[in-house]
Amino acid sequence: MSTEISWEEHYKNATDRLPWDIGTPAPELQDAFKELKLQGKPVLEIGCGTGTNAIWMAQQNCKVVATDISPTAIEQAKAKTSEAKADVDYVLADICETPAVKDGAVDFVFDRGVYHVMSPEKRSVFAKRVADSLSSGGYWLCLAGSKDEVRENPEVGPPQLSAVEVLEPMEKFFEIHKLERAHFFLPNGTKHVAWLVLVKKR
Ligand SMILES: C[S@@+](CC[C@H](N)C(=O)[O-])C[C@H]1O[C@@H](n2cnc3c(N)ncnc32)[C@H](O)[C@@H]1O
Helix, strand or coil: CCHHHHHHHHHHHCCCCCCCCCCCCCHHHHHHHHHHCCCCCEEEEECCCCCHHHHHHHHCCCEEEEEECCHHHHHHHHHHHHHCCCCEEEEECCCCCCCCCCCCCEEEEEEECCHHHCCHHHHHHHHHHHHHHEEEEEEEEEEEEECCCCCCCCCCCCCCECHHHHHHHHHCCEEEEEEEEEEEECCCCCEEEEEEEEEEEC
């Protein structure tokens, strides 16, 4: 089964909200907007899922491109965007295969739980794709599962990366501005330890 089928199957077969789909804009994204003064800037979200964060960025007057590999996720995101009367340009694509924007087109890239699902080889491709998409000095905010969480069942929860695994593919293209312990809060009230990573294009 290809990765594309499995993500699509998740969205297509969901009978309830998917574990990562919290339905409210990520607080880490809102903090980054304040810190970096991103209102009104061109931005890209990779792996946007059902569009909650893309819509929020559009509501901050940003020119938003949002991409996902799942047709059903994009369909749901478009419906939510139209309901919110927001303006987001959605692109159905595998980000490792196809660029979502022209080189240097955006000042900020957001990924919540997408880079961390990639194989080590794909993480390097992903990091280069983000760097290519960004203008000089642009930022990437990445939220990724952390190995620091001790689990009874390692299969339950997001992928778990060490700090080195997260940063190593990034360092060739980015200065590391922030690496912090954070959390993914799930709709069912549980949480998982995560990395908050803010990097700046060299
Ligand atoms: C864990 S979910 C997170 C979704 C969203 N960022 C959120 O926080 O709700 C990972 C998302 O990445 C998308 N995805 C996985 N591989 C991808 C790829 N190669 N290119 C684009 N999107 C991808 C999946 O379809 C899924 O929507």
